[in-house]
Amino acid sequence: MVLKGIDLLPPVVSTKQALSLYKKVAQIKTSIGKLNSELDHSIVNDQLIQILSLRESVQSTRIEGTQVTFADMIDEATKKNKSSEVTEVENYQKALARGIERIHNGYPISTRLILELHKILMENETRGTTSSSGEFRKIQNFIGPTGRIEDAVYIPVDANLIGNYMTNWEYYVNSTTHSSFNKEIDENTQHLLDENTDPLIKTAILHAQFESIHPFLDGNGRLGRILIVLSTMQDGLIEKPVFFVSEELEKERIRYYNKLNGVRGEDPEWFEWIDFFLDACQRMSDNMLNKLENINDLATHGLKSINREGHINNIWFSTFNQPFVTVQEVATKLNISVATARKGLNTLADLKLLDFDKSKTKNRVYVNYDLINLL
Template sequence: MEAVDIEALRDSPIGQLVPIRGHDPRLGEAYEYVAYVPDPLPSNLELKAETYAAVIDAASAMARADQASSLLPNPSLLARPATRREAVSTSALEGTYALLADVFEADFLDVGELTGSVSEVRNYVTAAERAYDMVAEGQPISVRMLEDLQRELLRGTASDGSHAGSVRTTQVFIGLGNQRVMSARFVPPPADHRLLDGLRLWQDWIREPSAIPTIIRVAVSHYQFETLHPFHDGNGRLGRLVMALQLMSAGELRFPVLNISPWLEQHRTEYQDGLLRVSQTGGWDNWVCFISAAIHAEALEVIDRVDKLLALREEFQAILHGAKGVSLRIADDLIGYPMITASAAAALHGVSYQAANTAITKLVDKGILRQRTAGRYDRIFQCDGVLAALEY
């Protein structure tokens, strides 16, 4: 990873370089360098007509995706796998890899049975679902909320510690590796009043009423958050989660069914370079178009996925020949619960363990479910058709 172009940042029209100094314990040496402090976000943005056209297209696709999700008997069911898809991709962007099926399975395993990577991805699921609930209850996005979510993200990981759940109090460097400070790809603001003031102004900006279209606000505020880099770890995952929370808070999405991270993962280099380029040039058009492309592409994926899941649901109903009872209810909910145990099914549908177990046996006999695990009392069953529709 290349070191930052200091001269390009020195000429930035939307931020400034400030001197920093400190001690690098890794190399046992003092350093003197510069960090980048972004200016407060503007109340108005002048963008090209082509940029607004990209935003309008993305907003239209997102509205169609939101409408498509409402075609499901229980739209909230789609949010469950969507959150896990997002967890897999947003974590992969930070170098933590897990299979979607393993993340679904984690719901039924003890902590000691999880690998480190699956446990970390699972932390994101927990944090995201909590965040969605808070926004649905009308809570505004806040730094305090993000501190709580960051603590959940780091729980039990190598990055967990006394600093978890708090805005950083020391200088950090992005893309440093084992090199000297001067080799960092980017150096965020010092951990002093400039970081705290920047965060306060960022929070105010995303909360205040504005005529700026939501997708533009999402793109711009994501840049600002990542540039401030307020935490020691988890900034990327939290920043991408905030994007979804903004769309929900603005009423653009009724349910968190749109995943932005899978597209960003496919365009990782352009994503990382785009953030830096905004700092260097102050130009918002390319960045807003990039985020609009991500939302547009993933919105179309949602529409396609809903079609596939509805087709699967109809297929299951045909296989069960209009049967009523627990087996049909479990089959109907497989689009949200493609992995299930008898205990979980009993709790979800308010029936006895025996009734749930009998229903699952019927679904296995019909080829809708298959057993995933053996040698444990509460066996895990999975629906390959739904998992395939979610994983593509």
Template sequence: MTFRTNLSGVMKYKSFVPPKISEYSFDSDKTVLAELSAEFARLDKCIIDLSDDQRTRLIKTEAHDSWLLSKDTPSNPFSFSLFQPNENSENLAHATDYAVEAVTELPISSRLIRNVHYIVCQSPDYDKKYRGEYRTSPVWIGGVDAVLTDALFVPPVAEDMDFAITDLENYINYSPENVFIKAAVIHYQFEMIHPFIDANGRIGRLLNILFLLANGVLSYPVLLQSHVIARDYNRYCNAIQYVNENGDISLWIKYWLDLMAESVKYTIQAIKNLDYYD
């Protein structure tokens, strides 16, 4: 993988330079893709049969779980409890509603993604985090006391980020690749670009659902994926880091396809449990 050296001396740090998506090489298992398509079709039938209120509850559950995951406080991995409202998760649910409506008129693009971010970040917690704007300064990922020069990972700086975002938009809207393969690549690429100061994970997870919706995989934005990610969050991080270190996206794609299959199963089980809560 490619890294850019920035600044010099004690301030020197290296930032990730995302490859063009066309440079990734991988094989796709048509049997796995066909099975996943059948599982999503089964889920979609379950979702269509729900009432509007039940769908809303599931959308809010995913929003709440996504917010919990962003705070490193995932819910019980064996539970099927439906959401407990708070301002941040409610904002994410509102952003989902907006995105579902917007995608009927707009392509999945920077404009739509920034608008979604603006709604997600309607809270005093984000007053200085540039709601609805791509970052122009570096961010980094590491331990609690990590600084830019010793961070575990530094996403692309602005000039590399701008190019990567354009490449991602083109891939989302014009690549003929299988929809599930694209979903896996899009999620990895978006998270590695890390275009916002905060809320990248929540936006990335919503982007996955929105992409599946826009491509006819789902009829409604109902997929409980954040809870499934949280069950083994270290595996999620390790799968991403493997690509960063080796440039091989194949194992990530397998991981994401498996994760989507598990998310479908979990969502169907949660739907079956709705009667218990009604």
């Protein structure tokens, strides 16, 4: 049986299911509180944001079948002609950065922002470039194992209904009442997860709903996962843009898609999806805390090994922002001479804090492999 379409928001769950979800949310928020505290006290706080966003960019694109890895990003860091998959990761990172910038500047999550980010995702001749970049689809699309609609697993809403569904979605995301929210429920046995529901639950809902509306011909998955990060920032769930759950979703890719399919059609299973998403968030928070602790230990170890004042400390910290760098990149980023950058990087390599390909004499890429392993 082919699933078709999706109900407008907000979704309904049983009262018992709602209590279970809110109990799980309380546990996750304890971990998120610790994560916020750890980020505040990290000596490499600012440097980590970019590298964690790169990690998210790699994992999110891998969910959709690309094979790009951190190693690929290192190998192609200095190349002018990069593979389409590496370019796709870079596009994702640019779109994520633009979205974070917009939210920081007080922009709401809106159709206008979504179209802007989609255009960035589709740049530079990557997968889906020709699929109406920055525009909602004007034709029917479908999700399935082949290019034939007859084999579809899910058929999203008609193109002419996208505007109505996205309006409903946008009001819900921004916690603003809308006439389309009116639903009759049995208050004794049912619970409406309305626009004022817990931000973590709402993030789960807005992601699944966006994926199910499937407003673009391509790029819906990647953009939908960017919206997870932006939503947690907009709702103040986490202070830094590090709510990167794609790694956990990628580990259970088949289950992820199955649970998303579950909210579609005439009998949506919203509890099953939200419960799955919250479990992924719990694992992400716990893993992120562990990573931050280990990364801080690595940074401190490096400072002790350096054991001196000067630019070299800033050069060391810069590798936590970008774990594969060239002399010129460090010189430009830190506003120091090329000679100073080269000397500092070579010193860090002598201390075995960084590595580089010793067969190369030009355009050397210095790599912080210890950081990459921790990530």
